[in-house]
Amino acid sequence: MSTKVNLLVISLIIVLLPWLAWRVVLVRRIAPLAVVQILVGVMLGPSCFGQLAPALHAALFTRPVLAALDGVSSLGVLLYVFLTALHLDLAMLQRDARTLGALALGSVLAPLLLGLGAGAWMLHVVPGALGPLGSSSAFVAAIAICIAVTALPVLAAILQEMGLLGARIGQTALALAALNDAALWVLLAVLLGFTGSGGLGGLLSFGAALAWFTLMLAIRPLLSRLAGAGDQTLLVVGCSLAILSACVSEALGTGYLIGAFIAGAIMPAASRNALLGRLELVTATVLLPFFFMATGLKAVIEPGSASFLGLLAVSTGATVAGKLAGTALPARRAGFSWAESLSLGAMMQTKGLMEVVVLTTMHDAGLIGIPVFSGMVAMAVVCTVLTAPTVRLSQRLDAWRKPGSALAHKTG
Numbered sequence: 001m002s003t004k005v006n007l008l009v010i011s012l013i014i015v016l017l018p019w020l021a022w023r024v025v026l027v028r029r030i031a032p033l034a035v036v037q038i039l040v041g042v043m044l045g046p047s048c049f050g051q052l053a054p055a056l057h058a059a060l061f062t063r064p065v066l067a068a069l070d071g072v073s074s075l076g077v078l079l080y081v082f083l084t085a086l087h088l089d090l091a092m093l094q095r096d097a098r099t100l101g102a103l104a105l106g107s108v109l110a111p112l113l114l115g116l117g118a119g120a121w122m123l124h125v126v127p128g129a130l131g132p133l134g135s136s137s138a139f140v141a142a143i144a145i146c147i148a149v150t151a152l153p154v155l156a157a158i159l160q161e162m163g164l165l166g167a168r169i170g171q172t173a174l175a176l177a178a179l180n181d182a183a184l185w186v187l188l189a190v191l192l193g194f195t196g197s198g199g200l201g202g203l204l205s206f207g208a209a210l211a212w213f214t215l216m217l218a219i220r221p222l223l224s225r226l227a228g229a230g231d232q233t234l235l236v237v238g239c240s241l242a243i244l245s246a247c248v249s250e251a252l253g254t255g256y257l258i259g260a261f262i263a264g265a266i267m268p269a270a271s272r273n274a275l276l277g278r279l280e281l282v283t284a285t286v287l288l289p290f291f292f293m294a295t296g297l298k299a300v301i302e303p304g305s306a307s308f309l310g311l312l313a314v315s316t317g318a319t320v321a322g323k324l325a326g327t328a329l330p331a332r333r334a335g336f337s338w339a340e341s342l343s344l345g346a347m348m349q350t351k352g353l354m355e356v357v358v359l360t361t362m363h364d365a366g367l368i369g370i371p372v373f374s375g376m377v378a379m380a381v382v383c384t385v386l387t388a389p390t391v392r393l394s395q396r397l398d399a400w401r402k403p404g405s406a407l408a409h410k411t412g
Contacts (some may be wrong), residue, residue, distance in 0.1 A: 003064045010060060010069070014044065014289040032157050033284070034352045035384050041292030042377070047301040061297065073294040076287030077357055078260045080153075082242040083280050084354065085264025086272045087152050088178045100172070102330040104179035107348045108148055110326025114318040115147030116140055121314055126307050126371055133366025138195045142367045145187050146358055146376055147318050150180040151384070154352030158388055169340055173347040176327065180348065185261050188358065189254045192365060209254045216245065216266045224268045231278060238267065238275050255361055288353065295356055298363065299374040311375035312382070319383050323349040339397045346390035355380035 018037040022028055027036060043049060050057040119140035122129045130139050155177050164170035189209055223241075226234050242263040249259025267275065302308040324345035331341035356377060363373045 037292045041296030045296030072290040077291045081260040082264040085261045106326040106330040111148040111322025114322040115144030118318040119143030128369040131366040142362045150177045151352035151354035152177040155350040315379040339394045343394040351380035
């Protein structure tokens with residue numbers, strides 16, 4: 001087959017197959033679409049399809065096809081990160097930051113600390129853990145950030161499926177996830193700035209990124225005029241701003257995804273829902289599967305490997321324990337019941353696509369090796385699949401102990 005036919009056949013498979021699998025009721029109850037897309041991407045990679053039919057896999061995924069897939073993947077994940085930032089309600093974060101401060105701090109710091117320990121363990125136990133451009137300290141910091149990730153958009157989808165999006169517990173979880181995301185991208189920018197340039201150069205790189213963010217905030221009032229603009233103008237300006245900001249951030253050494261996130265974060269509230277309504281569905285169902293394909297081609301899942309299973313167990317344990325303890329204990333002190341507090345902790349362990357985005361950024365920056373990348377991708381799937389059943393278990397416990405509790409209390 002020609003390169004173009006190869007590309008079209010692969011495109012058809014990676015867009016249609018995850019959606020068809022997710023339409024099965026049992027699958028939809030277990031995992032959100034993003035998790036199914038990740039799994040399909042891994043299955044089409046060297047870990048499954050490449051093992052079952054190596055000749056066909058090599059014939060389909062030729063160098064020109066891989067280059068084309070990589071281009072679509074980069075655009076898809078850029079738009080996804082831009083849309084993720086659009087989910088952040090800056091006004092709400094400013095209003096509720098003090099009230100949610102202890103919960104947000106715990107939900108970030110506890111998994112970060114456990115992640116530092118997990119990273120140190122991986123560095124000394126997992127062969128090939130360190131990436132070609134990584135140092136020991138940068139590797140441990142990278143793992144800590146990955147352990148601390150919470151995926152806001154995937155969490156929102158899970159809450160909507162469970163009917164908790166409008167409940168007090170759901171709104172609190174979204175606010176905490178938003179604060180997690182904001183902290184994550186700051187930490188990621190700092191790490192990439194320092195590892196990309198090192199020392200004083202890294203400090204200057206991060207300073208330049210802060211200056212760019214300040215400049216973007218300064219032009220925010222101009223963007224408010226988009227509220228009354230037509231669909232075409234809104235899409236062109238919004239996407240162009242995301243791409244421009246990504247270009248500048250990449251040139252500054254903090255990575256193009258940081259720039260895309262900044263562009264989304266400074267968009268006025270009046271334009272956010274319109275952009276999400278026009279971009280999110282296409283990005284999530286058509287463009288993002290290409291990113292998962294690129295991820296699957298990098299990931300090497302080895303269920304029979306002791307080091308892989310150990311890495312999966314340690315990273316999953318650090319995430320679950322860190323998010324549960326770091327969120328549930330402050331939530332209990334804030335007046336939530338134990339069942340509600342554990343539900344919040346379970347919600348914070350949602351990884352989904354955001355974990356894969358961060359892992360890909362770390363891998364592309366040369367900080368982590370393929371064994372760690374692959375094991376952490378598997379961890380993202382496990383933790384996200386565990387979210388809904390754990391919350392449902394807490395709901396049943398809460399309903400049994402206190403009928404009509406805050407888990408089902410609507411905010412209106």
